Amino acid sequence: VTCQRLAAVGRFSASLAHEIRNPLATIGGFAKQLLDLKDPAKAQRNLKIIVSEIEKLEDVLNNLLEFSSFPAAKKHEFLLREFFDEIVEVFSIRMEKRKAVLRVDVPPDLVLSADKAQMGEVMRNLITNSLDSLSSSGVVTVKAWREDADVIIEVSDNGTGFPPEQQKKVFEPFFTTKSHGTGLGLTIVKKLYREEPRRQYRHRLAHRGRNNRETVSSRRENA
Amino acid sequence: MKKTILLIEDEESQRILYQEEIEKHGYAVMTAADGHEGIEVIEKHPIDLAILDIRMPKMDGLETLGKLLSSRTNLPVIIYTAYSHYKTDFMSWAADSYLVKSSDLSELTRKIKELLGD
Numbered sequence: 001v002t003c004q005r006l007a008a009v010g011r012f013s014a015s016l017a018h019e020i021r022n023p024l025a026t027i028g029g030f031a032k033q034l035l036d037l038k039d040p041a042k043a044q045r046n047l048k049i050i051v052s053e054i055e056k057l058e059d060v061l062n063n064l065l066e067f068s069s070f071p072a073a074k075k076h077e078f079l080l081r082e083f084f085d086e087i088v089e090v091f092s093i094r095m096e097k098r099k100a101v102l103r104v105d106v107p108p109d110l111v112l113s114a115d116k117a118q119m120g121e122v123m124r125n126l127i128t129n130s131l132d133s134l135s136s137s138g139v140v141t142v143k144a145w146r147e148d149a150d151v152i153i154e155v156s157d158n159g160t161g162f163p164p165e166q167q168k169k170v171f172e173p174f175f176t177t178k179s180h181g182t183g184l185g186l187t188i189v190k191k192l193y194r195e196e197p198r199r200q201y202r203h204r205l206a207h208r209g210r211n212n213r214e215t216v217s218s219r220r221e222n223a
Numbered sequence: 224m225k226k227t228i229l230l231i232e233d234e235e236s237q238r239i240l241y242q243e244e245i246e247k248h249g250y251a252v253m254t255a256a257d258g259h260e261g262i263e264v265i266e267k268h269p270i271d272l273a274i275l276d277i278r279m280p281k282m283d284g285l286e287t288l289g290k291l292l293s294s295r296t297n298l299p300v301i302i303y304t305a306y307s308h309y310k311t312d313f314m315s316w317a318a319d320s321y322l323v324k325s326s327d328l329s330e331l332t333r334k335i336k337e338l339l340g341d
Contacts, residue, residue, distance in 0.1 A: 014308050018278070021305040021324055022234065028326020029240045049236045 019060045023053040077113045080144050080151070081106045087123055091131070099137045102127065106144040112151050122189050126155040129186070133159030225251040226271040226339055231261035231287060232303075233279040241274065244328045245335065258287030265291055270298065272339055274331070275318070277304040285314040292317055299338040303331060
């Protein structure tokens with residue numbers, strides 16, 4: 001067990017170093033070019049790239065902080081459909097850019113008792129993963145329904161899915177199949193769900209199928 | 224005639240940066256965003272040296288390295304990556320050089336010149 005933990009720490013450190021080194025090397029390289037640049041248009045281009053790489057570093061840091069400590073959940077009841085309307089709005093530009101569709105199939109009167117910010121973080125990560133797995137013109141579907149005392153939320157897509165050999169690793173910090181991204185998304189999702197004994201997180205990962213789906217369920221307080 | 228370097232790198236901003244810096248040293252640069260593209264380029268164009276990132280979508284750098292060398296056995300290859308630990312992977316030993324990415328690109332350009340005898 002100790003060996004496994006040490007190996008995980010090693011992989012974590014290597015991935016973190018990679019996530020920091022890549023944007024840092026790009027920022028440094030373009031900044032050094034700026035020192036001698038006479039062309040204002042090229043200087044502007046360099047600055048834009050530098051700003052975008054800094055944003056990537058900030059993403060790494062934000063995900064790292066979220067991963068290492070979560071504030072205590074502040075629960076309240078809210079309408080899930082309204083919650084997902086906001087999510088659709090947030091993702092609209094990215095969806096349009098990728099020619100993808102985000103479908104929401106949630107009853108208008110379905111109420112969830114949860115920390116809205118944390119649930120937003122969970123959905124942001126799951127939908128981002130789905131979106132990134134789409135080749136082109138794909139569909140991401142969010143469904144929610146009540147099952148006895150549980151509210152089930154399911155995020156599915158018709159993207160590439162995960163090859164079987166990668167499925168065991170998806171919750172490892174910094175494991176990613178993408179060339180960009182921090183590899184902390186599903187780790188954060190799982191951790192958020194572990195913090196809450198009354199919540200469950202289930203996932204079913206498929207490879208190149210139509211059934212890549214992540215399901216979360218939350219039990220009502222009085223159940 | 225200028226010697227041609229193939230740069231296989233999935234990050235667009237890094238492709239731009241490395242291409243511009245290498246061209247300053249008098250080389251022509253062709254770029255590819257992943258291993259598949261890189262292999263297509265090498266099959267169609269006379270390439271003198273390849274620079275290869277490791278973590279890329281579709282086909283990673285080590286797999287690409289194997290395919291590049293099977294079609295061009297003597298092609299000099301530099302692995303240029305933000306990871307340092309792949310150095311211990313014997314697959315990477317097939318490359319002529321393994322450099323860790325840095326904002327100082329002089330090490331990369333020095334290695335290119337050394338491998339091309341310039």
